[in-house]
Amino acid sequence: MSTMDQTHPLHPFDAILLVSFGGPEKPDEVVDFLVNVTKGSGIPRERLAQVGEHYYLFGGRSPINDQNKALMAALEGELATRGAELPIAWGNRNWYPFIDEALQDLASGGHRRILVLTTSAYPSYSGCRSYRESLAEGLESTGVELELVRIGNYGLDEGFVEANAQAVQQSLVQQPGSRLVFVTHSIPTDMDERSGPVDARGAYTRWHQEVAARVAGRVGAEDFDLVFCSRSGRPGQPWLEPDVNDHLESLASQGVDRVVLSPIGFVSDHMEVIYDLDTQARETCERLGIAMVRAATAGIDPSFVTALVDRMVARAQQVRLGDVLGAPDGCGGAGCCPNARRPETAAVD
Structure with a gap:
């Protein structure tokens, strides 16, 4: 999207970033994945191998990656019906593709203002702020200059x-x-x-x-x-x-x-x-x-996908009206879901 295209429903954003938890694709990735998940806890690899047994019941492969791909495809379809197409990147906290890789790819592609959707619907440290911290860490580690604006928590939508x-x-x-x-x-x-x-x-x-x-x-x-x-x-x-x-x-x-x-x-x-x-x-x-x-999860149900795009459009309008850093609907902003152990940890607002 051209930065001059002010009629685009998602103006001023030029890309979307889907942020998720991540999961292994094969058995020999399970323990390394769990090392990332439990980083800083001191749990030995031997114990993580036991913890990961339930992954091996499913061939050592998490379903989450395929579901994220399906969600991106569904979002692309809904965006297209509204004339709101934007590139969608994907980055995970705990496994490939990692958040920092996605940020680097976005910057290399010439993108600058990114609308962020996290695959977690409810407010909590683990479901919200921890992702915001990972985004801030990714910006710091890569040195890329991107403006990241979240759509917020959508469980009540x-x-x-x-x-x-x-x-x-x-x-x-x-x-x-x-x-x-x-x-x-x-x-x-x-x-x-x-x-x-x-x-x-x-x-x-x-x-x-x-x-x-x-x-x-x-x-x-x-x-x-x-x-x-x-x-x-x-x-x-x-x-x-x-x-x-x-x-x-x-x-x-x-x-x-x-x-x-x-x-x-x-x-x-x-x-x-x-x-x-x-x-x-x-x-x-x-x-x-x-x-x-x-019962089934929301997945790519049309009602859910429509709600996500509605929220993207509303967030873009909020930014166009000048509230660039204001908290999105359903999110408490900087004071929301604090990090009790390390309150000084940087996080994307």
Whole structure:
């Protein structure tokens, strides 16, 4: 896009950067990938090899990379229908292509103002600020001169809620009378308490509760639960509970014999979905005699893709009106989701 094309819906941006977690493509990449994920924790490689066993169940390959490629293709299609085509680059925090590589490629291609989309819908340190820190680190390490402007957190956006509601409705048609159980990634309770802007902490749990309530309302479910998966970290450190498997035990004791698990905390079928839910939770259900259907993630549902592009267009308009550094809708800006261990760590606003 020419910098003079002021009629472009995404003016003044000249490229989009999709930022994601990353994942291994083959078995001999698993441990090195986990080294990146756990950087600074001191976990020995031998222990990481054990931690990575669930990757080996799927050929040592994470599904996340293919899903990011599918999302980019879907975004390109939606942008094209609006006459809003822009190049889309892709960079990961923990595996190839890394963020710094994407930034270098963008700069080499002559791009200067970049609209950033992260594949994490909710505010928290791990899901938001850590990516902002990685972007700042990438700018510092590469020395490139790029202006990065984020579209913000989008978990409460109508299109994301609608995509999850449609997936749940399809699952309930498949298995009527099921208890509706929403699932997201557990995080330390103190991280949840610090999530969100200064005047509205606890946003991680609060946003999930709102999404769950809105989805349940659309499908006519009066009873539903919000539970958590993928707990890690030190055994004595409090994390958000209940764990999905513990909750299934509780439901079985209450006579519940069928459930729909809806992974509203994930934008696509990450490893936490295909292992923690499709594998572990399903095994728990089979042992307990509970029939289980797992609802689809938002993925590339048209409602979700449309919502992302809507947010891009709105962010571009905000910048055109002069609010270059103002926080995007749904994000608390500089004070949001602080780094409790190293508060001085630089982060893209």
